[in-house]
Amino acid sequence: MTNGWIDIKNTDMMLIMGGNPAENHPCGFKWAIEAKRNRNAKMIVVDPRFTRTAATADLFLQIRAGADIAFLGGLVNYAIQNNRLAKEYLLNYTNASFLVKEGFQLPENGLYSGFDPATQTYDKSTWNYQEGGNMAGKAAPIDRPAATAAPAPAVLPPNVAYDLALEHPRCVFQLLKKQYARYTPETVERITGIPKDQFLKAADLFTSIRKDGDTKKVASVIYAVGWTQHTVGTQIIRTAAILQLMLGNVGRAGGGVNALRGHSNIQGATDMAGVFDLLPGYLKMPRPEDTDLAAYLKRVTPTVSKPGPWDSFSYWSNTPKFAVSLLKALYGPAATKQDDWAFHYLPKIDRQYSWTQLWDRMYRGEVKGLLSFGMNGVMIGPDTKKNIAALKKAEWLVVGELYPDETSEFWRAPGTTTEQMRQIQTTVYRLPCAGFAEKDGSFTNSARWLQWKNAALPPPGDARLDQDILAQIFLRVRDLYKKEGGKFPDPILNAAWSYTDPQHPSLSEVTKEINGKALADLKDEKTGQEIKTGQQLPGFAWLKDDGTTAAGNWIYCGAWTEAGPQLARRGTEDPSGLGIYPNWAWSWPANRRVLYNRASCDVEGKPWDPSRKQVWWNEAAGRWVGNDVPDFKADSPPKDHMGPFIMNPEGVGRIFAPLAAFAEGPFPEHYEPMESPVKNPLHPNQSNNPVVKKFTTAEDVYGTVEQGFTVICTTYRLTEHYHYWTKHNPMNVETVPEPFVEISADMAKDYGIEGGETIKVTSARGTYIAKAFVTRRIKAMLIDGKKMHQIGIPIHWGYRGIAEDAGKTANTPANLLTPTVIDPNAFTPEFKGFLVKVEKA
Amino acid sequence: MSQATLEIRAISGHAGSVPGAGVKRELEVCKLIDTTTCIGCKACEVACLEWNGLTFSETTFQNSYQTMPETAWNYWNLIKFNEHERDDGSLMLLMRKDQCMHCEEPGCLAACPADGAIVQYANGIVDFQQDRCIGCGYCITGCPFNIPKFSPQARKVFKCTLCADRVTQGLEPACIKSCPTGCLHFGTKAEMKELADHRATQLREHSGFAKAGVYDPSGVGGTHVIYVLHDASDPEVYGGLPADPHVPWTVQLWKKPLKWLGNLAIVAGVAGVFIHYLRYGPKTVPEDLQGGKP
Missing domain, CATH: 3.40.50.740 (Rossmann fold)
Structure with missing residues (x-):
């Protein structure tokens, strides 16, 4: 989450989509309820099913699983057409004014510029900004033709061309406008199945926070794996990020793009690199071409890319400090300068291991x-x-x-x-x-x-x-x-393993190791503060690339300091009333509760909404101060125009994501799920994600409508169960005893199925048998003019559990049905929106 | 809430006045259930099972998220799920936590013939004392909310106690404690009424529920469990919440105006037996049944 659970109580507007927090995050959902109860906040829920979240919503729209980008793209278009934008924010805190290279083409035919059909990959060199200065009023391209010699690896230009009038045809805003002008309410209806009038109602409600130039109100976007589990999952979230940047909602209390994590500690697992292409703290994993640390650091450390007069903190420029400190934590004394900090010990990923x-x-x-x-x-x-x-x-x-x-x-x-x-x-x-x-x-x-x-x-x-x-x-x-x-x-021999009891490492020792410590006496020249050898580090600002610090994960640096375990704090003070609770536990990074909170202020450094003051510029002190920890260079005055998005080399939010940021393109485009009941109405000849990852064994088969797989299926969790273990617990089993398949009353009529009757769901890969749950909470939809049925299957059952072990059932896992196809950015499988057929068993 | 709130105000099947009744009025407790913020998570169902040590019972899928069709002798707290279409065609998923309403004028207590099997405390809680229960089931007939349930094993009747044991110790009932969204509240009746009215007003003014209101039915003298409903004019759609609950007239008649008739019948019956004895002597077994073989 850019924000936090409690912070949801500060919102005026919620778009809950690709998530079902009432059922899957019931404790956190209280804050959505608080916002409704205390602020009269509005809640829009968009889901393939009318869920228990929808039950508390002000507006519910039933969407076809896998059509999310079309809906969100429609919102982007609506906001632009109706001038529901945060203008000052858009101009100063995003790359809306940046100019994009001439060769870059929008995917009107389904493909961005640079696609090679043979390898199914993109040459992304045109997905970049133009070099230059202020281009206001100058429409002619200034880009020189690309050199014909062997192209150097594409990098962001240091001095980006821009047009603060946002009128230049190559500026990000104009390209954005053009890209989503195709996502009209009619097109949204054809793709998503949401009737035009309902879509317009939702679009008007969501963007109403920026009606008549209002800059005070805030909207939150709340999602979970209903967005990630698609072949375009990452790009769905990107579309939401674009929308939130346009409306000026990122960095603000009650705003943000908020991923609800579905397991305890899945966030911790991600932070600690439970992902094959990352090292702890989101450092990139070395590749075979990174022959030494210098080569690796050159590849992964970004250089500043921004309009000349603006400033950019580009915090990832500290990557060498984080990387060397990590190597010191991993290999201790064996990591020396002479030995390149043992960089060659790290595995290099030669392929994908998702x-x-x-x-x-x-x-x-x-x-x-x-x-x-x-x-x-x-x-x-x-x-x-x-x-x-x-x-x-x-x-x-x-x-x-x-x-x-x-x-x-x-x-x-x-x-x-x-x-x-x-x-x-x-x-x-x-x-x-x-x-x-x-x-x-x-x-x-x-x-x-x-x-x-x-x-x-x-x-x-x-x-x-x-x-x-x-x-x-x-x-x-x-x-x-x-x-x-x-x-x-x-x-292996040199891996640091200096625990008091090597056979039983205590997790407090491990946590202290992750936080990091000083390996030599350190002194901050500005403040005079000293840290002695062996002491816990107070924060990542202390990390060095000279081997004098060790930290297992730079973003966790500050969690367990000399003052003790900050993550065990239980202070319940909340002086601001914003639910920041600065003394409760510890939040990465640096105990900041809302990321990018500099953006909660206008260019002058004053909060957009004086009733929700997070941080602000204190002219007298010459510093950023506030209720939250400023996510910014503390002494950078507003007049320097440093961008609030300090983790981007641009310093601003990316409406256009340049170069290799994403596999499919700099703007999201609607692509049909791998198994889709229709050809993509935008470009039938490029229906699916062109760079999707499929598999090729005999088991990897994908169904089509022609083969009789005409029903859209989605999978989900229930509030009464937790994944696959609560089927071993009597109380969970009592509250929902058996698997079922949710089908609409319309479909039950068409198929002659009664509630409670056993039905068989078949995909190209397998069969799932369970009782039919006939409900009015799902309805038949018109997709591209054709009537279609959508069904839902909870995932909780398998062949081990109370009933299963008693020999009473032999349930089959829901994933027997799901396709082996993954998003090319995050490698998440498409568990939502695949095709099946339904019969009486 | 103090121990004093467990002073007995009314008592079942008891002749004469209630000891201590009417001497002083302690604060009356109340549970507020805001159905408009309930998410049907069933945490309250599980908390109820756990706190009260209720046993597992096998359930089956009922074409609903609802755990079972109605509360059971070992399942006192049940969320009722109902799909309801509004006049404008939009769908609602109504989720109402069903349990004992702890009526101000409890029909179960009125109907109960067993001395002290049902008591009403000064704080408003209506509680069953199973050691006094004779398992006659009259309380079931007396309840307009279909709450008390007979256990065939124990041959006694059980229902929600509003966690009288917790409340005496100053704690909220287990269901309240477990509720993640805060749709359940607990306090004095006056506080809960105020909170409920406030929420209902908010729903009418800001959420487009013109008929939102509070359910605190006067037919049973008000209840110590009250609801905020999206549409207070039609409580039946929330899984059969009665629009105007009353203690059944049979119970009312029999236990109040006609009680003398019952007493007379008992007296008459005893007298009849005595007269019969005087007139015909002891009852004898006919010859042909004595020691006879089948």
Whole structure:
């Protein structure tokens, strides 16, 4: 989240889309209710189903799963056409005025400039800004033709051309206007199935916060995996970000683009690089071409790119400090300057290792074994059948779990015969792990707060803490390397492991290591503050690239200082009344509660809304001060025009995302889901995402309408269950005992299905059988003029659980149906909006 | 809330005046349920099970999110889900937490013949004392909200206690504590009425619910559980919330105006038996049934 859970109470307007917080985040949803109750805030809910969130909304629109960009693009168009914009913000805090290269083309035919159909990739060199100065009134292109010699890697120009009148045909704003002029209310209706009048009602309501030049009101966009789980997931979120930048809602209390994280600590996992292409703190993973640290740092450290008169902090220019401190934390004394800070110890990613790709490689026999902790591998990926087949080909599987789960019992999935079981050679080790109440440590929530928790009770029986199991594995592997050597033992032998009890590393020690400490005496020349060798660092501003600091994750630096565990703080003071609670836990970065909060002020440094004062410029003190920690260079005066988006080299928000920021293009474009009931009404010849990642084994099949897969299917969670484990808990099972398929009353009539009747849902990959839940909360839709049905399947059931273990059912996982196809940016599978057929069972 | 609020105000099946009644009036408690901010998460259902140690019972899918069709002897708190179409064609998903309403004039108590099996405390809570319950089920007939439920195993009747045990200790009921959105509130009746009226006004003025209002039915003297409804003119759509609940006239007649008749019948019955004895002597078993084989 750019903002935080409690901050939602400050909003005037909510667009909840691609998420169902009332059901999946009920505790956090209280703040949406607070906004309604205390501020008369309005709530618009857009979802394929009328959910329990929709039940409390002021306006609900039923959308076809997978049509989100069309809807949001329609909002962008509406805001521009009706002048519902935050003009000063747009001009000064976004790249709206920047000029884009002449060769750049909008995707009127479905493709941006630079597409190579043979490789299905883009040459992105035209997706860039023009070099130059103030271009107001000068419409003629000033771009020189590209050099014909071997092109240097494209970089952002340092001195960007711009037009503050926003009239130059190549300026971002004019291109944006042109791009989304195609997303008319009629087109939105054809693609999304939302009738034009309803769309206009929602567009008018959402943008009403900028009616008649109002700059005080704020709108929040709230989403979850209903946006990410598409082949264009990242670009859906991009469209929301564009909309929020245009309306001036980012950085403000009650605003922002807010991702609701669906597991405890999924935010922490992301921050700590539970993703293959990142290192902790969102540092980029080295690639094979990064032959040394200098080459790596050159590639990943951005250089400033902005209009001449403006200033840009470009905080990622500190990347070398973060990277060297990380290497010092990872390899301790072995990371020396002479040895390039042990950069060559780091693995270099030569290919993509996302979840679906990993299982694909296991299916192909390339991945030999899997350590599966804190998850249920068979269930969470697309195409369960392929996942089970993949595990059959692995040599070994280690599962750390509380329950016998579907992964550790893949070999007896429903339908597996005794003869087939005999042929499975995979050795399965099931280790009893501790449950969440038996572990201490911290969770990072959606609001980026690190919160420390204590263990409530010891693990029962033989169950062990995850870190104890991992320590055992690590120490024994290290012993093997010590005894037997190996191709490259150094990274293992030299990995820092300086815990008091190496067999049982305490999580407080690990957290302190992540925060980081001084490896030499440090002194801040400006303030005179000193930090002695061995002391915990107070914040990431202290990090150095000379080996005198270590930090396992720069953004977590400040979480556990010499003053103690900041993340365990429990202060309930809220002097501003904005729900900032500065002394409760600790929020990254630097305990800031709202990111980019400089943008909550006008150019002069005064809050847009004096009743919601977050930070402001104090002329007398010559500093930014406030209720929140300013997310800005504290002493940069407003007259210097430093951009509030300090993590971008431009210093401003990106309405146009240049170069390699995204796989599909600088502006989002509506592409149909991989399995779609219609050809893309915008460009039928380029219906899907042109750079989507598909798979090619015999299992990877995709259905079409012609094959009879005519029903749109989406998957989701219920409030009564939590993923795949609550089916082991009697109270959850009592509240929702069985799987079901939600179908509309219209569809039930068309198909002759009664509520409670068992039905069979089939996709190109598998079959799912459950009872029909006939409801008026889903309705048949008109998509591109054709009547279509949409159904929903909750994901919670499988073949292990109370009822399953009692032999009463043999439920099938919902992911038997879902396609193995992923978003090319975030590698998320398309669990929403695929095609099925429905029959009576 | 102090211990004093558990002074008994009314008592079932008891002859004569209630000890201590009317001496002083302690604050009356009230639970406010704002159906317009309920998200049907069922945290209250689970909290109720856990606090009251209620046992697991197997349920089946009912073509609804609703856990079971109605409350049960071991399931005292149930959210009722109803899909409701408004006049303009827009859909509503109504979610109403159903449980004992703790009536000011409780029909269950009026109907109960067992001495002390149902009590009403000075704070307004109506509580069942299972050790005194004779399992006759009259309370079930007396309730206009279909709340008390008979347990075939225990042969007694159970229902929500408004967590009288927690309330005496100054705590809110378990359901209130668990509610994530704050759609449940707990306090004095006066406070809750004020809060409810405030919310209903807000709904009328800002949310387009012209008929929003508070449900505190006078037919049972008001209740210690009150609702804010989007449309107070049509409570039936919220899973059969009665528009104008009354204690059934049979119970009312039998327990009040006609009570003398019942008493007379008992006296007459005893007298009849005595007269029968005087006239015909002890009852004997006919010869042909004595020691006879089938």
